[in-house]
Amino acid sequence: MNSNTTDHHHGGRRRRPARRPPRRGPHGGPQASTSSSAAAHPSLEPLAVDTAPRPFTGLGLDPRLLEGIRDLGYVETRPVQSAVIPLALEGADLMACAETGTGKTAAFVVPTLQRLLTSADREAGQAPRSRVLVLAPTRELAVQIEDEIHGLAYHTPVTSAAVYGGVEMGAQERALKAGVDIIVATPGRLIDHMRQQNADLAAIELLVLDEADRMMDMGFWPDVRRIIAALPGTDGGRQTLLFSATMPNEVVRDALEITRGAKFVQIGERSKPAPSITHLLQNVASTSAKLEWLITHLRRPEGPVLVFTRTKIGADKLARRLAAAGIRCVALHADRSQDQRRAAVEGFRGGRYLVLVATDIAARGLDIDGIHTVINYEVPDSSDTYVHRVGRTGRSDEVGRAITLVAPDERRALACLEKSVGVPLELRADV
Numbered sequence: 001m002n003s004n005t006t007d008h009h010h011g012g013r014r015r016r017p018a019r020r021p022p023r024r025g026p027h028g029g030p031q032a033s034t035s036s037s038a039a040a041h042p043s044l045e046p047l048a049v050d051t052a053p054r055p056f057t058g059l060g061l062d063p064r065l066l067e068g069i070r071d072l073g074y075v076e077t078r079p080v081q082s083a084v085i086p087l088a089l090e091g092a093d094l095m096a097c098a099e100t101g102t103g104k105t106a107a108f109v110v111p112t113l114q115r116l117l118t119s120a121d122r123e124a125g126q127a128p129r130s131r132v133l134v135l136a137p138t139r140e141l142a143v144q145i146e147d148e149i150h151g152l153a154y155h156t157p158v159t160s161a162a163v164y165g166g167v168e169m170g171a172q173e174r175a176l177k178a179g180v181d182i183i184v185a186t187p188g189r190l191i192d193h194m195r196q197q198n199a200d201l202a203a204i205e206l207l208v209l210d211e212a213d214r215m216m217d218m219g220f221w222p223d224v225r226r227i228i229a230a231l232p233g234t235d236g237g238r239q240t241l242l243f244s245a246t247m248p249n250e251v252v253r254d255a256l257e258i259t260r261g262a263k264f265v266q267i268g269e270r271s272k273p274a275p276s277i278t279h280l281l282q283n284v285a286s287t288s289a290k291l292e293w294l295i296t297h298l299r300r301p302e303g304p305v306l307v308f309t310r311t312k313i314g315a316d317k318l319a320r321r322l323a324a325a326g327i328r329c330v331a332l333h334a335d336r337s338q339d340q341r342r343a344a345v346e347g348f349r350g351g352r353y354l355v356l357v358a359t360d361i362a363a364r365g366l367d368i369d370g371i372h373t374v375i376n377y378e379v380p381d382s383s384d385t386y387v388h389r390v391g392r393t394g395r396s397d398e399v400g401r402a403i404t405l406v407a408p409d410e411r412r413a414l415a416c417l418e419k420s421v422g423v424p425l426e427l428r429a430d431v
Contacts, residue, residue, distance in 0.1 A: 045264065046264050046265070046266045047087075047263050047264060047265055049082070049083040049087075049265055050082060050083070051079035051080075051082045051083050051267065052082060053076035053077055053078070053082065054076060054077045054082055055075065055076055055077075056069045056074055056075070056076070056077065056110075059077075059085060059086070059089075059110075060089075061110070061114055062113075062114060062117040062118070062156070064117065064155040064156045065110070065113050065114060065117060065152065065153070065155075065156060067154075067155045068151060068152040068153060068154045068155050068156070069110070069152060071151060071154060071155075072151050072152065074106070077103075078102060078103040079098075079102065079103075079267050080096065080098040080102045080103050080104055080107045080265075080267045081103050081106055081107045081110070083096070083107075083265045083267060084096055084107040084108065084111075084241075084265060085107060085110055085111050087263060087265070088107075088108065088111035088112075088239075088241060089111045089114060089115070091239055092239070092261075092262075092263050093234070093239060093240045093241070093259040093260050093261060093262040093263070094240075094241045094242065094262060094263055094264075094265060095242045095244075095247070095252075095255050095259065095262050095263070095264045095265070096241070096242065096243050096244070096264075096265045096266075096267070097243075097244055097245070097246070097247040097264075097265070097266045097267070098243070098245065098265075098266075098267040098268065099245060099267070099268050099272070099273065099274045099387075099391060101274065101391055101392075101394065101395025102267060102268075102274075102395075104210070104243050105144070105145055105148045105210070106148060106152070107243075108134075108208050108210070108241050108243065109145070109148050109149055109152055110152065112132055112134075112182065112206060112208070113149070113152055113153050113156065113158055115132075115206065116131065116132065116156075116158050116181055116182075117156060117158070127179065128159075128178060128179030128180070128181075129179045129200060129202075129203035130176070130179055130180055130181065130182070130183050130199075130200065130201065130203060130204060131181055131182075131203055131204060131205050131206065132181060132182040132183070132204065132205070132206045132207075132208070133182075133183050133185065133201065133204045133206070133207050133208070133227075133231070134182065134183065134184040134185070134207075134208040134210060135185060135186070135187055135190070135207070135208070135209050135210065135215070135224060135227065136184065136185070136186060136210045136211060136215075137186065137187075137210075137211050137214045137215045137218055137220060137361075138164075138186065138361065139162075139164035139165060139166055139186055139338065139341075140341065140345065140366060141210065141211065142162045142163070142164045142184050142185060142186055143162050143164070145162075145184050145210065146160055146161070146162040146182075146184045149182060149184070158181050158182065159178075159180040159181045159182070160180055160181060160182035160183070160184060161175035161176065161180045161182075161183060161184070162184045162185070163175075163176070163183055163184065163185035163186070163189050163190055163193065164185065164186045164189050165186060165188060165189045165192075166337060166338035166341075167338050169189075169192070169193070169196075169198075172189070172193065172198075173193065173196075173198045176193055176198045176199045176200070177198060177200075179200070183199070186220075187215065187220045187223035187224050187227060188220070188223060190223075190227060191223050191226060191227065194226075194227070194230065201227070201230045201231050202230075202232065203232075204231045204232060204238065205232070205237065205238055205239065206238070206239045206240075206241070207228070207231060207238060207239070207240045207241070208240075208241045208242075208243070209224070209240070209241070209242045209243065209255075210243050211243065211244060211245065212242050212243065212244045212251050212254075212255065213244045213245065213246045213247070213248060213251050213384060214388065216250060216251055216254070217384070218361060221254065228258055234258075234259065234260035235260075240258060240259045240260075240262070242255050242258075242259065242262070245387060245388060245391060246383075246384045246387055246388070247266075248384065272387065272421070272422060272423070273386070273387050273390050273391060273394070273402075273421070273423060274391065274394045274395075274400070276394040276398060276399055276400060277390055277393060277394035277399075277400040277401065277402055278399070278400070278401045278402070278426070279390070279402050279404075279423050279424070279425045279426060280401065280402065280403045280404070280425060280426055280427070281403070281404050281405075281406050281414065281425035281426070281427055282403055282404070282405050282406065282427075283406050283427065284405055284406065284407055285407075285408075286407055286408070287407045287409070289407070290377060290405045290407065291318070291321060293405065294307070294318075294322070294375070294377070294405070295321075295322065295325045295327065297375075298322065298327045298329075298354070298355055299325075299326075299327070301354055301355070301372070301373070302372050302373070303370065303371070303372025303373065304348065304351075304354060304355075304356075304368070304370060304371050304372055304373075305354065305355045305356075305371070305372065305373045305374075305375060306355075306356050306358060306366075306371050306373070306374050306375070306392050306393070307329075307355060307356070307357045307358070307374075307375045307377055308358060308359070308360065308374065308375070308376050308377060308378075308380075308389050309357060309358070309359060309377045309378065310359070310360075310377075310378050310381075311359065312333040312334065312335050312359055314377075315331045315332070315333045315357045315358060315359050316331050316333070318331075318357050318377065319331035319357040322355060322357070327354070327355055328352070328353050328354045328355065329353055329354065329355035329356065329357055330343075330344045330347055330348065330353045330355075330356060330357070331344070331356075331357045331358070332344045332345065332356055332357070332358040332359070333358065333359045333361075334359065334361050344356065345366065345368070348368065349368050360385060360388065360389065366392055368392070369395060369398075370398075371392050371393045371395070371400070372393065372400070372401065373393060373400070373401045373402070373403060374389055374390050374392050374393045374400070374401070374402045374403070375402075375403045375404075375405065376389060376402070376403070376404040376405065377405055378405070378410070379404055379405075379406060379410040379413045379414050379417060380404075380417060381413070382417075382420070383417065383420035383421045386417060386421055387421065389402070390402040404417075404425055
């Protein structure tokens with residue numbers, strides 16, 4: 001049996017997931033670090049959790065789920081999975097703060113599937129109704145979460161659908177009305193379906209908010225609140241899992257309002273980039289000199305490069321100029337159609353393009369292993385933006401590199417950024 005979908009992207013057909021290399025968590029200390037910044041917040045008291053790697057076979061999971069885990073090459077849990085999976089299986093509400101690329105998706109998908117499989121027998125004979133809702137800020141992230149569900153649930157009867165904008169609503173409407181077990185949605189498109197009464201959320205028993213900080217940054221929180229208002233309340237037993245790469249006070253405040261006695265789990269330092277990333281700065285004589293430096297650098301790349309720009313127009317303009325200089329690159333931003341965005345991501349992932357020029361919103365949820373370097377074409381305007389950007393490299397404990405180009409009029413902004421991130425950017429002459 002398979003994890004079926006009626007989402008246009010997958011065509012509703014069964015797909016055997018590609019095998020991935022075995023993943024093993026680092027064998028560091030047994031407890032998550034408790035940072036002073038988290039402990040200082042009056043509403044947050046990080047839970048002492050065991051983050052040591054554990055074999056998935058020792059978690060008491062359904063054999064069908066374990067078969068999907070083996071298909072994907074997963075052997076042992078990574079720190080966020082070691083911390084979150086047992087608590088989620090107990091039914092606890094959770095707020096988890098972990099760096100991008102640490103295995104957060106599997107940390108909530110595994111217990112979600114186990115919950116559905118455990119209660120499948122008592123639900124037999126009843127009309128299908130959606131029981132799990134996962135909200136994500138972008139369509140790329142929604143698709144990638146559902147891909148993970150597909151792989152892990154391949155040998156189970158669990159069904160899922162991705163619901164996001166930029167494509168026709170018909171296939172999504174049919175999936176929602178069929179009562180797929182898991183809905184993975186962007187807030188705006190789900191609101192559209194709710195207006196047309198396509199989505200029955202009355203039986204949702206598990207809510208997952210992924211990258212909650214970015215949903216807030218992107219202005220989706222009013223839609224998130226409207227969606228949550230349509231769900232069964234926490235008093236009715238609804239479980240809520242919230243994941244975020246950063247945990248600013250605004251996210252904490254709103255998270256505490258939608259959870260019940262939530263436990264806070266922190267892996268690594270709060271709002272800090274992964275320690276496997278080297279942070280570099282490159283001074284340039286002027287803003288116009290950035291292009292010349294970038295072309296020179298990209299003619300001898302050591303691996304795939306992701307370049308961030310502030311605006312969609314800037315991404316297009318930079319990609320055109322790089323292409324004119326003979327650099328194999330493509331732009332990714334929100335004004336591109338879904339097919340164009342998918343082609344850009346797949347072309348970058350497959351090696352057709354060596355460089356991806358992206359805006360922050362479009363790059364949310366990019367799950368591409370092996371990105372060697374992230375380049376900030378302009379100095380990021382906040383520490384959270386910097387953490388999210390550089391989190392595209394140095395994933396899964398691999399070594400990554402982040403370079404920020406700095407013109408003279410950006411040096412003050414750079415000083416503020418270094419202070420807020422807490423990581424000095426090293427000037428290197430050989431980058």
